[in-house]
Amino acid sequence: MTTPAPLLEIDDLRVDFRLDDTTVHAVRGVSLEVRPGETLAVVGESGSGKTATALSVLRLNPEPPCAYPAGAIRFDGRDLLTVPDRELGRIRGADISMVFQDPMTSLDPLQRVGAQVAEVLRHHHGLPRSAARHSALEAMDEVGIPDPERRYRQYPHELSGGLRQRVMIAAALVGRPRVLIADEPTTALDVTVQRQILDLLVGLRQRHDMAVVLITHDLAVVAETADRVVVMNAGEIVETADVHDLFARPAHDYTRRLLAATPRLEPA
């Protein structure tokens, strides 16, 4: 069986944060690839460099003098670490989207949620207001927001945490990206809503044939959703494996310790 060419390739990524007179080597030579249509989980304990890696893809880490990314991140023959800002702006949302843990910090509190979903289409595809509204309503409906017409006009604080996360997912999807990076997308939600959001992501990935990079510290989530898994510790990848192999035959000590800390797990 041939492995499809990767959609996104991270090559020897290093991210340093400089704070006063200390330097934190948050990411230390991470290389990974994301293949078309797969769910790649990135797991590891808090502080292992998962978020700094993900943010580097869209250059969302703080800028120098705080953060210094190095290495290469290749997408469609371009290095995202060095493409001009305008080009990266076109890629964000249209080719690669991100969903974060806490939608309250990524949604604008002063803007109606529907307009925030539609914004992506107006910005990237130059759609007129009415067409963008129509597509945004469709996306809100697709992610399971009941009565999208009414919700469209509401502000983020008028929605529950689960609905806000669905709005973020609608905004991330509406531009039909090929890669969705979801950073702990369910951590801030209660357990039943977590389940619904994960099911939603799995369904959307299949329907839109998009690749999902799922960042999580939760191995139960990995077992249920991932095709392949990258395990990070202290800024480095310690193991990359097919999800079944990872759970059946973890190769690295650190992975075995992570698995031992989460009893009774079976990949789906």
Ligand SMILES: Nc1ncnc2c1ncn2[C@@H]1O[C@H](COP(=O)(O)OP(=O)(O)OP(=O)(O)O)[C@@H](O)[C@H]1O
């Ligand atoms: N803006 C920043 N300024 C300084 N140091 C940072 C910054 N962001 C992250 N770090 C440091 O970089 C390291 C990696 O952090 P990162 O957030 O990438 O880890 P993580 O695996 O995503 O953890 P978590 O699951 O807690 O989000 C940590 O030591 C963290 O303190």
